[in-house]
Amino acid sequence: MDVLELYRRTGALLEGHFLLRSGLHSPIFLQSAALLQHPLYAEAVGEALGKLFEDEKVDFVIGPALGGVVLSFVVAKALGARALFAEKDGQGGMTLRRGLTVNPGDRFLAVEDVVTTGESVRKAIRAAEARGGVLVGVGAIVDRSGGEADFGVPFRALLKLEVPQYLPEACPLCRDGVPLEEV
Numbered sequence: 001m002d003v004l005e006l007y008r009r010t011g012a013l014l015e016g017h018f019l020l021r022s023g024l025h026s027p028i029f030l031q032s033a034a035l036l037q038h039p040l041y042a043e044a045v046g047e048a049l050g051k052l053f054e055d056e057k058v059d060f061v062i063g064p065a066l067g068g069v070v071l072s073f074v075v076a077k078a079l080g081a082r083a084l085f086a087e088k089d090g091q092g093g094m095t096l097r098r099g100l101t102v103n104p105g106d107r108f109l110a111v112e113d114v115v116t117t118g119e120s121v122r123k124a125i126r127a128a129e130a131r132g133g134v135l136v137g138v139g140a141i142v143d144r145s146g147g148e149a150d151f152g153v154p155f156r157a158l159l160k161l162e163v164p165q166y167l168p169e170a171c172p173l174c175r176d177g178v179p180l181e182e183v
């Protein structure tokens, strides 16, 4: 699967000067919702990502809301597992709501569309672990962490993307006065 072509075709690959959630600046932003709005593409992504973990027995898949809701659903469908999502708890972490439950010992896969620092998927992982879930892997459509993300379990992505990202004080786009877009 040519993931980058899918992002491009659906207008989900943005080029400019972006403030990422991590606080870093980048000339590239992947707006995964624009890709995942197409159910057939979303399902294809879910199947491809699920395939990377087909040897694991997984009871549920979890992603951080909102970005991880659709992805969790399509990967869970591919793996024959339950699809959960974690939501902000108002105290900087995430929690499970809406009757979503974890049975102690449930094995789970955590997913996020794009992993940069992995901070938001880590919050979803902590929410599931707090209910007794056992993390068996982390999956992403795109790994743009440059090999930095480490979750202590297998971390697999459909695409590893080496895109420049800068600390604000070292950003050449800032230096050139290119307007910064918050994403």
Ligand SMILES: [Zn+2]
Pocket (backbone or CB within 6 Å): 017, 025, 026, 168, 171, 172, 173, 174, 175, 180
């Ligand atoms: Zn900048």
